[in-house]
Amino acid sequence: MSTTTEKKITIEPVSRVEGHGKVTLILDEERKVDEARFHIVEFRGFERFVQGRLFWELPVLVQRLCGICPVSHHLCASKAVDKIVGLDQITPTGEKMRCLMHYGQMFQSHALHFFHLSSPDLLYGFEAPREQRTITHVIEAHPELAVQGVAMRRWGQEIIKATAGKKVHGTGAVPGGINKSLSLSERDALKCELDKMLEWAEAAVRLARQYTLDHLEELAEFGTMKSNHLSIVGDDGRMELYDGKYRAIDPNGRVLIDGVPPEDYLKIFREEVRPWSYMKFPFLIDAGPEDGWFRVGPLSRLNTCTYIDTPRAENARVDFHEKLGEVAQATMAYHWARMIELLHAAEKIRELLDDPDLQGEDRVAAWGTRREEAVAVIEAPRGTLLHHYKVNENDQVVMANLIVSTTNNNEAMNRTVQRIAESHLSGKPEITEPMLNNIEVGIRAYDPCLSCATHALGQMPLEVTIVDHQGEIVDRKLR
Amino acid sequence: MSSHEVTLFIDGKEIQANKDVTVLEAAEENGIYIPRLCWLKGLSPFGACRVCLVRANGRPQPACTQRVMDGMVVDNDTEELRGIRRNIIDMIFVEGNHFCMFCEKSGNCELQAMAYRHGITAPKYPFLFPQKAVDASHPDVLIDRNRCILCSRCVRASKEQDGKGVFGFTGRSIDKRLAVSSGEGLAGTTLDVDDEAVSACPVGCLMKKRVGYAIPVGERRYDQEPIGSDIESVAANKGGE
Numbered sequence: 001m002s003t004t005t006e007k008k009i010t011i012e013p014v015s016r017v018e019g020h021g022k023v024t025l026i027l028d029e030e031r032k033v034d035e036a037r038f039h040i041v042e043f044r045g046f047e048r049f050v051q052g053r054l055f056w057e058l059p060v061l062v063q064r065l066c067g068i069c070p071v072s073h074h075l076c077a078s079k080a081v082d083k084i085v086g087l088d089q090i091t092p093t094g095e096k097m098r099c100l101m102h103y104g105q106m107f108q109s110h111a112l113h114f115f116h117l118s119s120p121d122l123l124y125g126f127e128a129p130r131e132q133r134t135i136t137h138v139i140e141a142h143p144e145l146a147v148q149g150v151a152m153r154r155w156g157q158e159i160i161k162a163t164a165g166k167k168v169h170g171t172g173a174v175p176g177g178i179n180k181s182l183s184l185s186e187r188d189a190l191k192c193e194l195d196k197m198l199e200w201a202e203a204a205v206r207l208a209r210q211y212t213l214d215h216l217e218e219l220a221e222f223g224t225m226k227s228n229h230l231s232i233v234g235d236d237g238r239m240e241l242y243d244g245k246y247r248a249i250d251p252n253g254r255v256l257i258d259g260v261p262p263e264d265y266l267k268i269f270r271e272e273v274r275p276w277s278y279m280k281f282p283f284l285i286d287a288g289p290e291d292g293w294f295r296v297g298p299l300s301r302l303n304t305c306t307y308i309d310t311p312r313a314e315n316a317r318v319d320f321h322e323k324l325g326e327v328a329q330a331t332m333a334y335h336w337a338r339m340i341e342l343l344h345a346a347e348k349i350r351e352l353l354d355d356p357d358l359q360g361e362d363r364v365a366a367w368g369t370r371r372e373e374a375v376a377v378i379e380a381p382r383g384t385l386l387h388h389y390k391v392n393e394n395d396q397v398v399m400a401n402l403i404v405s406t407t408n409n410n411e412a413m414n415r416t417v418q419r420i421a422e423s424h425l426s427g428k429p430e431i432t433e434p435m436l437n438n439i440e441v442g443i444r445a446y447d448p449c450l451s452c453a454t455h456a457l458g459q460m461p462l463e464v465t466i467v468d469h470q471g472e473i474v475d476r477k478l479r
Numbered sequence: 480m481s482s483h484e485v486t487l488f489i490d491g492k493e494i495q496a497n498k499d500v501t502v503l504e505a506a507e508e509n510g511i512y513i514p515r516l517c518w519l520k521g522l523s524p525f526g527a528c529r530v531c532l533v534r535a536n537g538r539p540q541p542a543c544t545q546r547v548m549d550g551m552v553v554d555n556d557t558e559e560l561r562g563i564r565r566n567i568i569d570m571i572f573v574e575g576n577h578f579c580m581f582c583e584k585s586g587n588c589e590l591q592a593m594a595y596r597h598g599i600t601a602p603k604y605p606f607l608f609p610q611k612a613v614d615a616s617h618p619d620v621l622i623d624r625n626r627c628i629l630c631s632r633c634v635r636a637s638k639e640q641d642g643k644g645v646f647g648f649t650g651r652s653i654d655k656r657l658a659v660s661s662g663e664g665l666a667g668t669t670l671d672v673d674d675e676a677v678s679a680c681p682v683g684c685l686m687k688k689r690v691g692y693a694i695p696v697g698e699r700r701y702d703q704e705p706i707g708s709d710i711e712s713v714a715a716n717k718g719g720e
Contacts, residue, residue, distance in 0.1 A: 052613055054621060056691035061581040165696025169580065172695065180695040367689075394615035395688060 071105035072380035079376035086368025093360030094177025108156025115149025177364035223442035237306030296383030310347035512707035584683030586699025
């Protein structure tokens with residue numbers, strides 16, 4: 001829906017993203033954009049209400065933050081709880097089943113975002129008529145793409161069901177391991193579609209690549225700024241989505257931090273609170289709040305990792321950097337990077353499905369000496385996710401801190417909104433609804449999950465409000 | 480038929496039963512399931528939950544406390560009684576804080592299974608969200624009063640089977656709560672993790688610690704078949720003989 005008053009523009013909701021967001025644009029006397037803010041207006045309070053619950057409930061409880069990537073929360077909490085029960089290593093069956101779940105999640109989430117949430121923007125243009133920018137229009141005009149998206153998401157969800165017991169909000173990962181192995185019939189059913197999924201994933205990489213290169217001149221500057229990038233990586237710098245240590249690079253590729261274990265996160269981060277958003281603003285302490293902000297997610301993971309340990313995705317990574325530079329900064333390059341990860345996930349799933357450890361019976365490691373505190377990090381589809389818990393002697397959670405992917409991208413998304421507002425809206429006598437979609441396109445590139453970011457509940461509408469220099473509303477777009 | 484037996488009719492089916500048993504027991508012996516929550520084999524009947532309400536010779540009576548009588552006509556599986564049971568189950572849900580989505584008893588919970596059997600997907604009454612305390616002081620057993628349905632199975636099992644009397648109730652009506660026999664909480668009692676009282680709980684209130692979600696979804700007790708199917712399968716098997 002869209003409403004216009006004399007002096008304020010609001011867009012609400014930001015559509016095709018997860019959660020509920022709002023954009024406010026503040027104009028100066030010449031209607032140039034003075035300040036742009038991306039607000040997350042939900043509040044949920046998971047960190048508070050897990051207090052008093054039993055620590056083994058955490059993986060199943062906190063995943064209720066989200067219906068899109070609950071697996072990421074489920075596994076991150078499980079890794080933290082492993083440490084609570086004194087384990088630094090779990091059984092091969094436990095670890096590999098969890099990894100399979102994780103790659104299944106990465107696969108389905110990335111497919112959902114590319115084929116269903118972003119495809120209308122990429123196929124029809126950012127300022128296409130509103131009725132064209134819908135998934136239903138994509139289904140009508142490009143049924144093969146829409147069907148691929150559905151089938152890829154379904155396959156990823158089937159992997160989650162085979163490992164977690166349910167497609168959404170399962171219970172697979174338990175303290176010290178997993179509660180089920182992969183049966184041979186489950187394995188064979190998944191392998192039946194593997195070749196097709198690999199083929200479609202490669203096609204998706206080609207599609208995203210071609211789109212990016214065809215529009216490079218426009219996309220290179222669209223909502224783009226030079227930023228630091230952060231992710232976890234494996235010991236040898238490989239892309240590692242399940243477990244690793246922090247690495248951050250500056251806009252020139254210089255390593256800012258490397259090999260930092262999750263437990264030391266408070267030594268490298270701070271979170272800044274601003275009064276107009278429920279979402280915090282993390283930054284690297286050494287670089288300070290002004291320069292220490294960073295991006296996370298597929299683009300950052302491509303930038304921070306030294307290599308990818310699956311051949312097809314590695315070839316795609318090398319090509320990606322040849323075309324976009326060693327530190328790719330174009331915000332819209334998130335889409336290409338995301339599809340390279342989709343391919344990587346499919347390759348990893350292939351490796352795992354051939355591993356007999358998945359049929360192992362040694363699912364849970366014997367618990368060690370109880371610890372009172374644990375931190376775990378995982379790479380969720382949208383970026384680096386951290387869970388930190390403290391537990392009392394009665395097994396009850398007394399403190400929880402969750403720093404989710406979208407929170408890490410908060411500053412970056414705000415800057416992207418500012419850049420697009422300046423480049424596409426500033427000084428214009430009239431701001432139309434299709435013009436405002438540019439802002440949403442920029443936000444969507446990050447595939448934000450606003451529910452997770454505020455640990456919040458609800459739909460994902462965006463509201464954009466434009467306010468003049470006297471604080472009066474110029475326009476408002478609601479959706 | 481011996482002099483100790485009587486004949487009664489449940490939903491029109493003629494059955495024989497020992498004259499000393501209850502309607503619920505007589506039905507069960509004949510493969511007829513009468514829904515129940517507070518009744519547990521081996522414990523004295525309590526008549527607390529009223530989920531087993533039947534019409535015995537036209538009068539509403541809890542089947543777990545009503546003795547059989549010769550010639551008794553019992554209505555069990557009627558729309559009226561199913562409706563009353565649905566209301567009772569609904570009220571039990573809204574009077575507690577039953578969050579099945581993360582409860583480790585989910586799939587093994589008699590209350591949840593009872594709701595599914597009666598086609599309840601969401602309560603129709605408003606949630607009361609009462610303040611209820613968790614007692615995690617015992618090293619091996621947890622009390623989560625949010626999930627307590629005041630069935631007294633733990634109270635009776637502790638007294639009658641464990642010989643301890645660890646549990647009781649305090650307060651009345653909506654303020655009624657499960658209590659323990661020590662001011663220091665469960666840790667101050669003589670409860671042992673292997674006591675019958677612990678396994679008597681039909682819901683996720685009294686739980687062994689650190690078990691969690693060990694049984695995967697799909698393999699839990701009520702994932703395969705509805706609650707009561709084990710009793711009804713006795714009748715099916717008899718019919719096949």
